[in-house]
Amino acid sequence: MHNKNSTLVESYSKLYDVRKIREDFPILKIMVHGKPLVYLDNAATTQKPQYVIDKTNNYYEKYNANIHRGVHALSQEATEAFESSRIIIKNFINALGKNEIIFTRGTTESINLVASSYGRKNIKEGDEIIISTMEHHSNIVPWQMLCAEKNAKLRIIPINEEGEIIFEEFEKMINEKTKFVSVVYASNSLGNVNPVKKIISLAHSYNIPVMLDAAQAVNHLKIDVQQLDCDFLAFSGHKLYGPTGIGILYGKVNHLEAMPPYQGGGDMISKVTFEETTYNELPHKFEAGTPDIAGAIGLGAAIEYIEKIGLENIAYHENILLEYATKAVSDLQGLRIIGTAKEKIGVLSFHFENVHPHDVGTFLDFEGVAIRTGHHCTQPLMRRFGVPATSRASFGMYNTIEEVDVLVNGLKKILEVFG
Ligand code: 7TS
Numbered sequence: 001m002h003n004k005n006s007t008l009v010e011s012y013s014k015l016y017d018v019r020k021i022r023e024d025f026p027i028l029k030i031m032v033h034g035k036p037l038v039y040l041d042n043a044a045t046t047q048k049p050q051y052v053i054d055k056t057n058n059y060y061e062k063y064n065a066n067i068h069r070g071v072h073a074l075s076q077e078a079t080e081a082f083e084s085s086r087i088i089i090k091n092f093i094n095a096l097g098k099n100e101i102i103f104t105r106g107t108t109e110s111i112n113l114v115a116s117s118y119g120r121k122n123i124k125e126g127d128e129i130i131i132s133t134m135e136h137h138s139n140i141v142p143w144q145m146l147c148a149e150k151n152a153k154l155r156i157i158p159i160n161e162e163g164e165i166i167f168e169e170f171e172k173m174i175n176e177k178t179k180f181v182s183v184v185y186a187s188n189s190l191g192n193v194n195p196v197k198k199i200i201s202l203a204h205s206y207n208i209p210v211m212l213d214a215a216q217a218v219n220h221l222k223i224d225v226q227q228l229d230c231d232f233l234a235f236s237g238h239k240l241y242g243p244t245g246i247g248i249l250y251g252k253v254n255h256l257e258a259m260p261p262y263q264g265g266g267d268m269i270s271k272v273t274f275e276e277t278t279y280n281e282l283p284h285k286f287e288a289g290t291p292d293i294a295g296a297i298g299l300g301a302a303i304e305y306i307e308k309i310g311l312e313n314i315a316y317h318e319n320i321l322l323e324y325a326t327k328a329v330s331d332l333q334g335l336r337i338i339g340t341a342k343e344k345i346g347v348l349s350f351h352f353e354n355v356h357p358h359d360v361g362t363f364l365d366f367e368g369v370a371i372r373t374g375h376h377c378t379q380p381l382m383r384r385f386g387v388p389a390t391s392r393a394s395f396g397m398y399n400t401i402e403e404v405d406v407l408v409n410g411l412k413k414i415l416e417v418f419g
Pocket of ligand 1: 136216
């Protein structure tokens with residue numbers, strides 16, 4: 001499952017000190033129901049290191065001001081911090097320019113922006129948009145709404161029993177009617193990593209743009225948008241050890257230039273008269289109104305923090321936890337792992353034959369263990385696997401083997417009580 005590249009192993013074992021990393025996250029010291037918190041709900045949101053909290057607070061304490069509009073010192077300082085964050089993000093995903101980085105509220109808003117702006121302009125009656133079976137609702141509903149408005153058709157790439165996209169079915173599905181493809185890079189419910197490079201290459205051979213939902217990929221896999229050659233990519237700050245309420249839309253500059261604004265208001269204009277408005281240049285054309293300034297600064301700080309530890313090291317650590325946990329739960333009676341693809345991020349979804357996931361979640365909570373139970377905003381995927389919900393443990397950079405043991409012991413107790 002993990003990359004056994006020797007330099008990586010060496011750098012990981014030399015540099016990766018999970019105890020020291022845990023010290024950076026104040027919340028990890030709290031007790032829940034009298035037990036130490038074991039936080040295994042990182043796919044829902046990650047905890048924040050002190051560095052991110054400080055950088056965010058610092059803005060409010062020392063230079064709170066609106067951006068892009070004041071000549072006074074505080075406004076200039078805030079603008080500089082906000083725009084520096086954009087450059088950190090541009091470098092993090094290797095975008096060509098900072099004008100390709102749009103601040104949004106998160107993955108959901110980024111996808112809605114593309115569906116509304118690119119979609120409304122380019123999708124016509126009879127066109128087809130392709131997504132996959134494992135999409136989060138935020139990569140289903142905006143396209144469904146667009147299809148309903150335009151009388152277009154949404155087509156769904158099927159998956160196999162392991163939870164992997166059946167690429168041959170995608171090959172059969174794509175045709176001259178296809179006008180857009182939007183797929184998840186790594187699934188929040190299954191953990192599998194999709195063959196996005198292959199999907200993009202095939203779509204591009206038909207001149208079809210591709211959007212990637214990278215909400216779960218961005219904190220596990222090194223993303224290089226130029227190498228991927230994706231047309232759009234979305235992610236959220238809060239899954240990347242950054243604040244909530246802030247996220248990114250990456251778009252190739254030629255698409256963004258040609259797209260109409262998503263929202264109208266302050267900052268997105270160049271000149272307004274009652275007769276006519278001209279729009280600001282990129283990226284501001286898509287950033288109407290006062291943004292989450294502290295959030296953007298916090299997201300930049302989160303990336304700085306991650307880069308200090310090394311994304312490859314974090315991914316390697318999470319893969320060790322995933323392998324260990326997968327092996328440990330495989331022996332539990334009546335437990336079925338949902339999502340058994342070869343390439344996975346640190347997500348372990350499972351279903352007990354005779355125990356409802358909500359009972360699993362509630363029982364574990366009393367052991368101090370936080371996991372997510374439910375449909376994970378992927379109801380069609382749950383239907384595909386014939387389960388109403390799953391229990392999902394998802395790992396972050398600060399989790400330990402001992403924490404996995406607490407989870408597994410909790411599951412054993414559940415079997416004794418309910419089994
Ligand atoms: N796409 C994927 C793959 C996700 O995992 C999520 C959030 C989203 C989109 C939406 O992100 P947002 O930040 O705009 O809300 N996933 C989850 C989850 O798995 N549990 O809670 C939120």
